[in-house]
Amino acid sequence: MLVPMTKVCIVGPKRRLDRALEELHRLELVHLKDAKEEPYSVSPLPEDEGRLGRADELRFLIADLEALLDLLPGPNGDRPKADLVPGAVDAGYVLARLDEVSPQVEEIEQRLETLGDEQVVLPRYLEPLENLLPLVPELARLEEHELDLLRLDTVALVLNTDDESVVETLRGELAERIGNRFELVYENIEDGAIGCVLVFSHDDTEAVHELLGKEHVRHAALPEGYEKHSLYGAVATMKERIRELPAEISRTRKELYALLRPHEEEWRPLLAGLRAELEQLEAAALVGGTHRAFVVSCWLPKAELPSLREELEKRVGSEVVVEEMPSDPRDEETPVLMHNPRVARPFEFLVRFLDLPRSGTLDPTGLMALFLPLMFGVMVGDVVYGAVLLAISLWLKRRFAEPGVLRDLASVLLIGSVWSIVFGFVFGEALGNLGYQVLGFDWALWVYRPNALTPLLIFALALGATHVVLGLLLGVWQGFKARHRGEVLEKVGTLLVLAGLFAVAGLVAGFLPGGTLTPAVAALIVGLVVVMGAHGRMGLLMGPLELIGAVGNVLSYLRLAAVGLASAYLAIVANEFAVVAPLWIGVIIAAFFHALNLALAAFSPMIQALRLHYVEFFSKFYAGGGHPFVPFGARAPEPPAVERPLTYETNNP
Amino acid sequence: MEVGLIAIGAAIAVGLCAIATALAQARIGAAAVGAIAEKPELTGRAILLVAIPETLVILGFAVAAMIILILGG
Numbered sequence: 001m002l003v004p005m006t007k008v009c010i011v012g013p014k015r016r017l018d019r020a021l022e023e024l025h026r027l028e029l030v031h032l033k034d035a036k037e038e039p040y041s042v043s044p045l046p047e048d049e050g051r052l053g054r055a056d057e058l059r060f061l062i063a064d065l066e067a068l069l070d071l072l073p074g075p076n077g078d079r080p081k082a083d084l085v086p087g088a089v090d091a092g093y094v095l096a097r098l099d100e101v102s103p104q105v106e107e108i109e110q111r112l113e114t115l116g117d118e119q120v121v122l123p124r125y126l127e128p129l130e131n132l133l134p135l136v137p138e139l140a141r142l143e144e145h146e147l148d149l150l151r152l153d154t155v156a157l158v159l160n161t162d163d164e165s166v167v168e169t170l171r172g173e174l175a176e177r178i179g180n181r182f183e184l185v186y187e188n189i190e191d192g193a194i195g196c197v198l199v200f201s202h203d204d205t206e207a208v209h210e211l212l213g214k215e216h217v218r219h220a221a222l223p224e225g226y227e228k229h230s231l232y233g234a235v236a237t238m239k240e241r242i243r244e245l246p247a248e249i250s251r252t253r254k255e256l257y258a259l260l261r262p263h264e265e266e267w268r269p270l271l272a273g274l275r276a277e278l279e280q281l282e283a284a285a286l287v288g289g290t291h292r293a294f295v296v297s298c299w300l301p302k303a304e305l306p307s308l309r310e311e312l313e314k315r316v317g318s319e320v321v322v323e324e325m326p327s328d329p330r331d332e333e334t335p336v337l338m339h340n341p342r343v344a345r346p347f348e349f350l351v352r353f354l355d356l357p358r359s360g361t362l363d364p365t366g367l368m369a370l371f372l373p374l375m376f377g378v379m380v381g382d383v384v385y386g387a388v389l390l391a392i393s394l395w396l397k398r399r400f401a402e403p404g405v406l407r408d409l410a411s412v413l414l415i416g417s418v419w420s421i422v423f424g425f426v427f428g429e430a431l432g433n434l435g436y437q438v439l440g441f442d443w444a445l446w447v448y449r450p451n452a453l454t455p456l457l458i459f460a461l462a463l464g465a466t467h468v469v470l471g472l473l474l475g476v477w478q479g480f481k482a483r484h485r486g487e488v489l490e491k492v493g494t495l496l497v498l499a500g501l502f503a504v505a506g507l508v509a510g511f512l513p514g515g516t517l518t519p520a521v522a523a524l525i526v527g528l529v530v531v532m533g534a535h536g537r538m539g540l541l542m543g544p545l546e547l548i549g550a551v552g553n554v555l556s557y558l559r560l561a562a563v564g565l566a567s568a569y570l571a572i573v574a575n576e577f578a579v580v581a582p583l584w585i586g587v588i589i590a591a592f593f594h595a596l597n598l599a600l601a602a603f604s605p606m607i608q609a610l611r612l613h614y615v616e617f618f619s620k621f622y623a624g625g626g627h628p629f630v631p632f633g634a635r636a637p638e639p640p641a642v643e644r645p646l647t648y649e650t651n652n653p
Numbered sequence: 654m655e656v657g658l659i660a661i662g663a664a665i666a667v668g669l670c671a672i673a674t675a676l677a678q679a680r681i682g683a684a685a686v687g688a689i690a691e692k693p694e695l696t697g698r699a700i701l702l703v704a705i706p707e708t709l710v711i712l713g714f715a716v717a718a719m720i721i722l723i724l725g726g
Contacts, residue, residue, distance in 0.1 A: 555712060615704055
């Protein structure tokens with residue numbers, strides 16, 4: 001059900017505003033509304049430089065603290081609650097702590113970044129160098145100072161081409177510049193790349209580099225720190241370094257955690273205090289005022305009004321007055337808070353998944369908690385599958401102890417699996433027909449599905465008719481409450497037509513006496529006329545369409561039989577496999593098919609049952625578009641991660 | 654032979670409806686995923702829209718069941 005809400009206006013002297021906001025934040029009872037949008041005449045509070053400056057300062061500190069705490073591993077979602085008096089968190093103290101720790105953190109982060117870069121860059125150097133080593137094995141062993149003694153220089157080149165004539169062109173150019181005082185060897189090192197090593201006299205260094213620069217040939221320079229080694233030495237050192245890097249990165253990261261961990265306990269409450277104060281400062285923008293008074297407009301659950309009055313009087317003083325304002329519960333601006341019995345609460349998220357119900361309309365959570373697991377059970381309808389799903393849902397509930405979507409889903413599955421076991425007994429199915437074969441007799445409480453198509457179809461249609469008629473009755477009630485005459489007429493007309501159709505079907509099947517034909521046809525005709533009338537000028541077109549839709553809605557529940565039969569037949573096929581092949585292969589294949597069927601049984605019936613609710617049931621009465629009730633001061637979820645723009649490096653001008 | 658023809662008739666009734674549903678869902682599904690990428694809060698309504706053409710195949714199932722039950726005796 002939806003919690004009844006009331007709109008209140010909190011009025012007090014301006015000097016008590018900060019105190020009042022602080023207490024409202026602590027109470028977490030009210031949903032703030034912009035007082036300036038109210039019909040009574042209030043003006044915005046004058047901009048307070050001190051307040052604005054303090055808010056900016058807090059935003060800066062919060063961003064810094066969040067950035068530092070985000071560096072620590074593990075969930076950061078648990079935000080301790082703190083309602084500190086504005087100013088109680090000493091911003092100067094926080095700033096001093098940040099100034100003390102931030103430089104050290106920045107230094108470690110810089111190191112981590114360098115190590116990360118090295119981890120990425122070194123393998124890129126290593127691969128071409130390893131390919132070049134065999135070209136000049138003797139020279140590759142010489143250190144730089146040994147090459148200096150021989151007055152020789154070497155340059156390693158990688159040409160991004162397969163065309164060997166490019167090397168010959170380069171050779172020709174070199175010969176033109178420095179005669180025959182060089183050696184150029186090359187080899188295809190990979191697809192689209194030729195590796196070259198050029199050895200030349202130290203005297204020609206300038207000419208060679210000038211030529212390479214002119215021809216836009218880039219040589220593969222060794223990374224800093226590796227130039228003094230021979231090529232062999234550089235490759236060996238790089239490999240060693242690549243091996244060492246993960247451990248060094250891990251050590252550095254631990255160093256960072258060791259630096260931050262001791263502060264975490266102190267920082268989290270400080271962060272919560274800063275956030276609380278910022279929320280209170282920002283809330284002031286929603287407050288209106290007169291010359292001397294402030295006016296806060298807000299919504300709260302009606303039942304909490306005495307508590308709000310009492311608490312504000314006790315904590316802020318009798319100068320601050322809470323006045324209940326007249327409000328229409330059907331006002332679309334009224335925030336919506338769902339509150340259902342414990343057993344139905346896990347289904348609230350399934351309703352919200354479609355849309356939040358609008359204020360003053362029906363909350364279908366309770367009905368969903370009744371019908372959805374029942375329909376799920378009708379479709380699965382197998383004792384063993386139900387028991388396995390029950391075990392899985394119990395495990396999921398233990399695994400996800402914290403409230404959340406997964407825990408709610410586990411609860412929904414748990415109730416569904418209990419109904420599956422119940423309908424397993426009703427249909428006499430345990431791993432399809434295996435229970436029947438093992439026990440040797442039909443133990444179904446009603447019918448065994450594969451042998452009873454007609455009763456199963458009638459059962460599905462009956463369940464569908466019940467569900468749709470219930471939806472229509474709720475629609476009538478809702479239309480009546482909202483004084484929507486057209487809506488009431490349309491729903492009543494549809495109900496009459498459905499009643500007429502059911503009666504005709506009953507007559508055809510021989511369940512009803514012949515005398516019911518006249519009232520059945522009368523109900524059909526009257527219902528059709530009423531639906532047409534409800535649609536006004538478009539009635540001739542829309543009326544029949546609406547009725548076809550309603551009949552289609554009932555027929556749609558045949559999926560309960562269809563999906564259930566498909567599941568039962570798949571189980572039978574799995575059991576057949578077990579006997580046609582050698583026993584051990586048969587058992588494996590049967591187990592595989594049963595596992596597949598179970599996976600489908602957990603997923604498909606849930607989707608189908610949801611669809612029947614969203615499309616067939618809710619369309620009769622449900623009105624979405626509600627705004628959630630967000631109490632001022634309640635812990636809000638973490639803000640979504642900000643998308644970081646990608647930066648590209650390009651050589652294009 | 655007659656049983657075989659009845660079975661083929663029922664299979665065509667379900668099969669053609671399934672193909673039609675698949676074609677409709679393919680288009681709606683692609684559009685729905687695009688909408689969800691832009692506005693994740695539309696997930697519920699997107700599922701609803703994708704689910705609507707499923708009624709076609711259920712009607713096909715109903716026709717197939719009638720063929721089997723009425724003609725198959």
